[in-house]
Amino acid sequence: MHEQELIRRCGVNDRVAQRLLYDRFAPLLLAICRRYAGQQHAEDVMQDSFVRVFQYLAQYRNEGSFEGWIRRVCVNTCIRHLEKAKRLTVDYYGDGMPDMAVAPNVISQMNANELLTLIDKIPDGYKTVFNLSVIEGYQHKEIALLLGIEESSSRSQLTKARKYIQRSLEATYKVEL
Amino acid sequence: MKDEKLFSEKLFHHTIPVRDGLWDRIEAQLPPKKKRTAFPVFWFTLFATTLLSGTLMIGMLNNRIADTAITPPHQALLKPTTQSDLVLAQIETAAQEGTMANNLSQVTESDSPASDKNHNIIPNSSTKTNKIKHSNLYSNPLSPAAKGSDEVVLNNNSTVENNLYSSRAEKQSVNSSNLFSPASFLPMADINLNDKESLLLSITFVKPDPNCYKFGGVGSDYALSADIFVGPGFSPKTYEENGGEPGYADARKETENIQYAWAAGARLNLHHRSGLTARLGITYTEAGDLFDYTDSLATQSTTRIDSFFTADGTFLYAESSQVLILGTLIKKIHNTYRYLDIPLLVGYEMPIGRSLVMVNVGPVINLTSSHEGQILDPLFHPRSITNGEPGAIDVYKTSLGLSIYLGAGLVIPIADHFSGIVEPSFLYRLKPVTLGSYPLNEHRHYAGLNLGIRYHFN
Numbered sequence: 064m065h066e067q068e069l070i071r072r073c074g075v076n077d078r079v080a081q082r083l084l085y086d087r088f089a090p091l092l093l094a095i096c097r098r099y100a101g102q103q104h105a106e107d108v109m110q111d112s113f114v115r116v117f118q119y120l121a122q123y124r125n126e127g128s129f130e131g132w133i134r135r136v137c138v139n140t141c142i143r144h145l146e147k148a149k150r151l152t153v154d155y156y157g158d159g160m161p162d163m164a165v166a167p168n169v170i171s172q173m174n175a176n177e178l179l180t181l182i183d184k185i186p187d188g189y190k191t192v193f194n195l196s197v198i199e200g201y202q203h204k205e206i207a208l209l210l211g212i213e214e215s216s217s218r219s220q221l222t223k224a225r226k227y228i229q230r231s232l233e234a235t236y237k238v239e240l
Numbered sequence: 241m242k243d244e245k246l247f248s249e250k251l252f253h254h255t256i257p258v259r260d261g262l263w264d265r266i267e268a269q270l271p272p273k274k275k276r277t278a279f280p281v282f283w284f285t286l287f288a289t290t291l292l293s294g295t296l297m298i299g300m301l302n303n304r305i306a307d308t309a310i311t312p313p314h315q316a317l318l319k320p321t322t323q324s325d326l327v328l329a330q331i332e333t334a335a336q337e338g339t340m341a342n343n344l345s346q347v348t349e350s351d352s353p354a355s356d357k358n359h360n361i362i363p364n365s366s367t368k369t370n371k372i373k374h375s376n377l378y379s380n381p382l383s384p385a386a387k388g389s390d391e392v393v394l395n396n397n398s399t400v401e402n403n404l405y406s407s408r409a410e411k412q413s414v415n416s417s418n419l420f421s422p423a424s425f426l427p428m429a430d431i432n433l434n435d436k437e438s439l440l441l442s443i444t445f446v447k448p449d450p451n452c453y454k455f456g457g458v459g460s461d462y463a464l465s466a467d468i469f470v471g472p473g474f475s476p477k478t479y480e481e482n483g484g485e486p487g488y489a490d491a492r493k494e495t496e497n498i499q500y501a502w503a504a505g506a507r508l509n510l511h512h513r514s515g516l517t518a519r520l521g522i523t524y525t526e527a528g529d530l531f532d533y534t535d536s537l538a539t540q541s542t543t544r545i546d547s548f549f550t551a552d553g554t555f556l557y558a559e560s561s562q563v564l565i566l567g568t569l570i571k572k573i574h575n576t577y578r579y580l581d582i583p584l585l586v587g588y589e590m591p592i593g594r595s596l597v598m599v600n601v602g603p604v605i606n607l608t609s610s611h612e613g614q615i616l617d618p619l620f621h622p623r624s625i626t627n628g629e630p631g632a633i634d635v636y637k638t639s640l641g642l643s644i645y646l647g648a649g650l651v652i653p654i655a656d657h658f659s660g661i662v663e664p665s666f667l668y669r670l671k672p673v674t675l676g677s678y679p680l681n682e683h684r685h686y687a688g689l690n691l692g693i694r695y696h697f698n
Contacts, residue, residue: 078267085263090255097256106262113266119486139485146619170246175254178247198248204677208633211619225244 066129074120081117088130089113092137098194099141101183108144112137138199142209145187169232184231189224196221463511464697467521468504469661473688475501475527475577480672484618484679491616492680496575501527503688507583517587519600522580522607525667525686529575531614533622538569571622575613577636577684581606581667583645596651596659604667606640618679636673636682643669651694663690 072080092112097105116136123132173181182190191210195201196217203221207214475498479489507521542563548556585602610627615635617623623633649663665688672681 076270081267081270082263085266089258089262091253093258094251094254094256098251105256106259109258110262110266110269114269115486117270119481122481122486122489124480135483136486142619143485173250175250178250179254182247182251197244198251200248208618208677208679211617211621211623 067125070120070123070125070129073117076117084116085113088133091130092133095134095137096141097179098182098198099138099191100144104144104148108141109137111144112140115140134199138195139209142191145191181228181231185224185227189220189227192217192220193224193228461513465509465511465694466506466697467509467519467661467692467694468506469663469690469692470504471502471689471691473501473503473525473686474498475525475684475686477682477684480681480683482674482676482679482681488616488618488620488680491620492682495531495533495616497530497532499528499530499574501525501686501688503686503690505583505690507585509587509694511589515589517589517598517600519583519585519587519602521583521585523583523604525579525581527577527684527686529577529613531571531573531575531622533569533571533573533614533616535569538567540565540567571614573614575611575615575625577609577611577673579606579609579640581643585645585647589651594653598647598649598651598663600645600647600663600665602645604643604645606643606669609636609638609640609673611636635675635678637671637675640669640673641671643667647690649690654693657696657698659694659696661690661692661694663692664688665690 069080069084073084089109093105093109096108096112100108116133119136123129170178182193185193192206195206195209196203201209203214203217206212206217210217212220477498479492481489503523503525505521505523507519507523510518542565543560544563545558545560547558550556581604583602583604585600587598587600589596589598591597612626614622614624615633617633624631625635626632627638645665645667647663647665649661649665652660652662654660667686667688669683669685673684674680674682
């Protein structure tokens with residue numbers, strides 16, 4: 064079924080179409096939720112994301128890619144979930160950490176699951192900014208608006224997330240430059 | 241980090257297999273079929289149509305009243321150029337000189353050839369009736385009501401039966417049909433002027449015809465006037481998603497209730513004889529909303545610091561702890577949105593009876609806008625939108641660019657140089673009032689009723 068037809072039918076509560084849409088995008092959304100909310104809450108947040116997708120599908124105006132739209136819905140749901148769970152509070156962990164570099168080949172040799180595990184270790188506040196900025200490609204201005212923080216806070220949290228990853232890699236792989 | 245792109249490459253399209261059974265949980269939560277919120281075009285159209293219809297009805301009513309009322313032209317601004325004007329001028333002069341009856345008979349007989357033999361001037365005060373009969377002392381040639389006549393109780397002691405008719409009406413009656421035969425409805429002019437003041441009053445306090453002073457100068461094609469107006473309105477707003485969370489628009493709708501709107505302004509009008517008019521002015525518009533927010537799971541966190549001392553007062557240590565208070569947060573805040581605009585309008589004015597019907601259209605340039613209050617931010621938290629306030633979220637543009645103005649209304653003569661204005665109008669803002677980077681596009685328009693005064697310059 065063509066994507067536009069699928070979307071149209073989902074908009075009128077066609078269960079078959081909704082199931083097809085779910086089958087098509089569920090693995091992607093689950094991975095996104097896994098990155099933001101962690102293994103424990105990923106399925107719950109994904110479920111909430113799909114409910115929102117179907118609820119507001121009528122507002123999708125066929126502008127831009129549908130995957131981009133559904134991804135944004137999912138990301139926003141993740142952020143709301145973290146907000147509700149008060150997990151966006153940032154602990155200023157690691158002040159004074161040295162700014163160490165990591166050997167380039169370390170990350171390139173890691174697979175997606177290993178990277179997810181690495182990201183999982185980052186505190187939620189830093190992790191959200193890291194996910195939004197590095198993986199989703201959001202600008203700091205957008206992140207600030209999305210999280211209700213200052214733009215400068217977004218930048219500093221990203222810096223701290225990077226440092227955290229560096230320290231984790233260094234501890235795990237004994238990499239030191 | 242040098243290898244940051246690797247994270248994106250490996251994780252952006254990363255997928256995780258979904259276990260069975262998740263769909264059933266989702267399906268159980270799917271909402272029932274949702275009605276789409278229609279864009280309130282229907283209400284805009286209904287509002288504009290109602291106002292326009294009302295205006296036209298008032299215009300038609302005004303037309304009837306004007307045609308049947310005792311409304312000779314405004315002497316101060318209209319030079320007597322037609323036969324009927326001359327008649328009236330001489331009536332007034334005669335009244336002032338106390339020789340009304342004689343002059344009137346002369347004037348009427350000499351200036352109204354179509355009725356010369358049918359007019360009987362009876363300078364007789366013996367008949368006491370309480371009535372003054374007027375038949376179109378000054379009638380509009382376009383008006384079919386020129387053939388009627390009215391009765392006005394003026395004074396118990398004065399009896400004036402005046403069947404003067406205008407030269408325009410006379411031409412109609414002669415050229416068109418017997419319906420307008422002067423002999424049929426203007427048989428006599430019976431004037432007994434015992435009360436000169438009454439007649440003078442009826443001449444002095446008259447409604448000026450806007451046509452009289454629109455192009456007062458001989459040979460002048462242009463006239464100037466100035467309007468000031470104020471009036472109530474309605475400022476509807478609509479939302480469209482701009483990359484934010486889909487539920488955000490609904491949350492905004494639920495928490496913001498439109499309360500009031502009004503506008504005031506002034507403008508300078510340059511009228512051309514053809515009816516075309518150019519208008520330049522300034523308009524201030526204000527709209528008010530009520531931000532109604534309730535958070536039943538609100539928490540308030542306070543820091544408690546306990547300091548410990550020895551018996552002799554020496555400080556030992558301090559402990560700090562966070563105290564979390566659960567409760568319901570209720571906010572009811574009046575939001576205010578202010579706009580200052582410059583309208584550059586083109587209008588067309590057409591006389592209907594003694595009034596004018598006008599239609600105005602044109603661009604409106606927004607000079608500045610300001611906002612006060614609170615709204616929900618994209619994370620569904622109440623945030624201030626007041627310019628310059630600490631913690632305020634940057635949501636709205638300070639300059640909105642171009643809008644389109646559409647208005648139609650009536651200009652009703654009131655007194656010398658002054659007319660009343662009734663003008664339903666609609667302002668359509670072409671662009672959202674929100675910033676382009678904001679995850680929700682908010683459109684705010686304005687429909688209102690301008691009530692004002694027009695001053696006609698000589």
